[in-house]
Amino acid sequence: MKTTSTLLAALTAIGLFASAPLSGADATAPKLSFSFAPGKPAAGVTPILPATAYTAAQGYGFEPGAVPVVVGDNALGADTSFFFSVAVPEGNYRVTVTFGSAKAASDNTVKAELRRLMLEKIHTDAGQSVTRSFIVNVRRPQFPGGQVSLNARERGNEARAWDDKLTLEFAHDAARSAVSAVTIEKVDVPTVFLLGDSTVCDQPVEPFNSWGQMITRWFKPEIAVANHSESGESVAPSLGAHRFDKIWSQMKPGDYLFVQFGHNDMKNKAANALDTYTANLRKVVALTRAKGGIPVLVTSVSRETFGASGKITDSFNGYTDAVRKVAREEKAALVDLQNSSAKFYEALGKNVAQGAFANDKEKTHHNNYGSYEVAKCVLMGIKEAKLDLAQYISADFTDFDPSQPDPIATFKMAKGSERTAETPLGN
Numbered sequence: 001m002k003t004t005s006t007l008l009a010a011l012t013a014i015g016l017f018a019s020a021p022l023s024g025a026d027a028t029a030p031k032l033s034f035s036f037a038p039g040k041p042a043a044g045v046t047p048i049l050p051a052t053a054y055t056a057a058q059g060y061g062f063e064p065g066a067v068p069v070v071v072g073d074n075a076l077g078a079d080t081s082f083f084f085s086v087a088v089p090e091g092n093y094r095v096t097v098t099f100g101s102a103k104a105a106s107d108n109t110v111k112a113e114l115r116r117l118m119l120e121k122i123h124t125d126a127g128q129s130v131t132r133s134f135i136v137n138v139r140r141p142q143f144p145g146g147q148v149s150l151n152a153r154e155r156g157n158e159a160r161a162w163d164d165k166l167t168l169e170f171a172h173d174a175a176r177s178a179v180s181a182v183t184i185e186k187v188d189v190p191t192v193f194l195l196g197d198s199t200v201c202d203q204p205v206e207p208f209n210s211w212g213q214m215i216t217r218w219f220k221p222e223i224a225v226a227n228h229s230e231s232g233e234s235v236a237p238s239l240g241a242h243r244f245d246k247i248w249s250q251m252k253p254g255d256y257l258f259v260q261f262g263h264n265d266m267k268n269k270a271a272n273a274l275d276t277y278t279a280n281l282r283k284v285v286a287l288t289r290a291k292g293g294i295p296v297l298v299t300s301v302s303r304e305t306f307g308a309s310g311k312i313t314d315s316f317n318g319y320t321d322a323v324r325k326v327a328r329e330e331k332a333a334l335v336d337l338q339n340s341s342a343k344f345y346e347a348l349g350k351n352v353a354q355g356a357f358a359n360d361k362e363k364t365h366h367n368n369y370g371s372y373e374v375a376k377c378v379l380m381g382i383k384e385a386k387l388d389l390a391q392y393i394s395a396d397f398t399d400f401d402p403s404q405p406d407p408i409a410t411f412k413m414a415k416g417s418e419r420t421a422e423t424p425l426g427n
Contacts, residue, residue: 032086032184034060037074045181048084050076054165059087063167065417068179072101072126075178078170081417084182085165090140091186092224093166096133098181100124106178109414111169112136114161114202115209116227117217120413121173129180133221135189138166139228143249149241154230157204161227171414192219192389193247193293194227195238196260198365198424199301199374201229205418207358207367211301214368214375223392226250232425234265235280244284253292256389258378259284260337262300262319263364264426274318281326296387297327299338301374304363306350312342335381341374344402355408358423365424368413369406376400 035041036048046060050068054061062068063083068076099108099122108122118134141148141162150162160167166184170177194200200212212227219225228243238244238261247257265277281297288295299320307313314320320338327334345353354360356370366374380400383390 032060032088034086034182036068036076036179036181038070048076048182054085056087060085068170068177071106071176071178072103075099075101075106075180077101077106077172077177077179079172079176081169081171081414082177083167083169085167086184087164088138088166088184088186090138092189092191092226093136093138094133094185094187094189094221095136095166095168096131096181096183096185097168097179098129098131099178100127100129100180101178102127104178105175107173107175108177108179109171109173110134111171111213111416112216113138113167114158114204114213115169115416116202116213116225120217123175124178134216135187135219135221135224136166136168137191137224137226139226139246140164141246143242143246145249146242146245148243148246151230151232153204158202160204161202169416171416173412173414189223190254190256190392191224191226191250191252192256192258193251194225194229194258194260195233195243195247196229196258196298197233197263198229198231198426199263200227200260201231201233201424202227203231203365203424205420206416207419208365208424209358209368209371210366211371211374211378214371215378218375218379218394218397220392220394223389229260232264233261234263234268235259235261235277235284236265239280239283244287248287248291248293251288251291251293254294255292256294256296256387257284257288258296258298258335260298260300262316262323266317266319274322277319278322278326281323282330285326285330285332294333294387294389296333296335296382296385297323298335298378298381299323302338302341302345304345304353304357306345306353310346310350312345314338314342333385333387335378335385337374337377337381340377340381340402344373344377344405347403347405348408352408359421362423364426368415369408369411372411372413373400373402373405377402 033045066082071077110119
């Protein structure tokens with residue numbers, strides 16, 4: 001198998017890369033340009049055909065699964081999700097996609113890596129072309145002096161989050177998708193790192209989803225989100241598995257680290273478990289600041305725990321209060337997600353709130369609708385904390401009141417083709 005650097009050299013030699021950098025682009029890195037339109041592309045642009053399957057030697061192409069077809073005479077699309085990958089080094093990448101068919105309407109939703117929502121409901125009429133950009137973070141487990149201790153899931157059905165490729169999933173809502181061009185360029189932009197548990201991580205398949213893989217949709221193409229969260233994790237094991245070390249090895253001054261644990265930490269039966277949790281949070285705040293980063297503490301997203309009064313009870317046995325205390329005493333930013341998500345469930349009411357979760361037995365893990373709304377709670381937390389990060393929130397985001405959520409009956413999201421009945425670790 002060729003290394004990524006060998007692939008880049010080989011593909012540069014055959015004219016895969018164009019040279020003009022965008023704002024924030026890494027001038028030392030090549031720009032990848034692909035045409036999904038039939039016919040001979042412009043100089044420096046690589047043609048992609050329905051039969052262009054990904055191989056390690058080639059370094060780009062479609063993943064196994066649905067095969068796109070020609071839509072009109074200038075795009076590729078499908079009636080289900082299809083995946084396109086490109087081998088790239090670790091880093092942040094601005095991806096620009098042009099949608100539209102000369103002869104047919106299209107509806108387009110784009111997810112990246114492990115189902116991170118980037119764009120949704122991009123509609124084009126026949127003959128119309130629309131171009132959108134977003135930032136994708138690509139990572140490896142290695143870092144100077146060590147590597148993240150990946151678990152079996154991360155080496156298995158979650159491998160896309162850690163592999164040597166940037167993978168794009170093209171889905172559709174109503175009409176068939178239609179993609180005519182893709183460019184990929186490495187960029188130097190601020191990064192928002194996320195570290196937490198199953199309610200934050202990139203869940204690999206339907207019907208499970210998290211706020212961490214929905215929030216990417218709401219940021220301008222000027223900042224990256226790097227979600228290092230993992231199901232079943234708590235603070236101490238994440239420190240031991242070098243998940244924090246990996247983040248700190250990449251952190252630049254002005255980057256953010258959002259930390260949301262508690263669901264699994266509270267299960268520790270040790271007499272000093274809560275004190276240890278609190279001390280570890282203080283350690284995370286201090287070490288993040290030592291790297292020039294900005295720590296943001298997030299209280300656990302609430303479980304669906306309605307009390308007799310119709311209100312959500314805080315089921316975290318002091319662990320959310322510990323987060324609030326550390327944030328107050330260390331003067332760190334706080335997003336009180338336990339509070340705002342509880343208001344969200346209460347607004348739906350006990351008989352409807354279950355529809356925000358992955359199935360009728362879940363009280364913890366959300367579906368697409370639930371995580372979409374919870375992501376909006378986090379965004380409002382960013383604004384309420386008056387973080388400079390708020391300047392990067394997309395212009396089409398409108399202030400969200402969790403007591404008045406989007407109607408569940410009208411919510412639609414392009415779903416992936418894979419499903420599981422296996423519950424993520426943690427509850």
